[in-house]
Amino acid sequence: MRQGLVSFLLFGLLLVGMACTPESKTRVIAHRGYWQTEGSAQNSIRSLERADEIGVYGAEFDVHYTADNVLVVYHDNDIQGKNIQTSNYEELKDLRLNNGETLPTLESYLKRACDLEVRLVFELKSHATPERNREAARASVEMIKRMGLEKRTDYISFNLDACKEFIRLCPDASVAYLNGELDPDALKEMGFTGLDYHYNVLREHPEWVEKCKALGLTTNVWTVNEPELIQEMADMGIDFITTDIPEEAREIVNTQTR
Ligand code: MG
Secondary structure, eight states: OOHHHEEEEEEHHHHHHHHOOOOOOOOEEEEEOOOSTTTOOTTTOOOOHHHHHHSSSSEEEEEETTTOOOOOOOSSSSSSTTSSSSSSSSHHTTTTOSSBBBBBBHHHHHHHHHOOOOOEEEEEEEOOSHHHHHHHHHHHHHHHHHHHOGGGEEEESSOOOHHHHHHHHHHHHHEEESSSSOOOHHHHHHHSSEEEEEEHHHHOTTHHHHHHHHHTTTEEEEEEOOOOHHHHHEEEEEEEEESSOOOHHHHHHTTTTO
């Protein structure tokens, strides 16, 4: 009898404890992979591996389409004086990143991703024309599907033509807009699954966080590199924080008080 009572009380305490434990809801995305670590570089295959090793939610990376239709992973428009989108791959293929890796093709990057678990946050950069943006989006989706990575890939872009093509081709995928000028209602109407805005946009419109939740949209902010700001965003209830300091960010969101 007494044992039953003790069990009952312990069970009750457990329930109360679970209810009071602050549950972290904010997840961390390594911006351009985890690159501020030994042997790594922005958008390198090593940065993808390191993001996976530290166990963050996702690795964000940037993709351009060359003049002869090869998708490559790089942030800037130019690499060592060559414009990626107006160059043929042959002109780019031997160029090296800061860590000594050669410029990764999307294919080589994704092949490595197939052996890892980190989520892929695929940013398609803007291209010269609406049609070129759509072509680049179609080629991107085709490769993701060929690699069997469609369930592990979220798409983001500043370019609306690219985003609309992702939404059309991948109705089950997450597609978020980066540019900041569209409100949650407009995004929902267009078929987006979320927003991925500069943190100042959500500081100006804190009500968008609740609005997104009500509409079933996700919220993501970039690029949040100061501990106080990471805490502020986590306390606002933002779903994802994209950062260049993923290990520190994870510590902060794991202890968030919200
Ligand atoms: Mg990016």
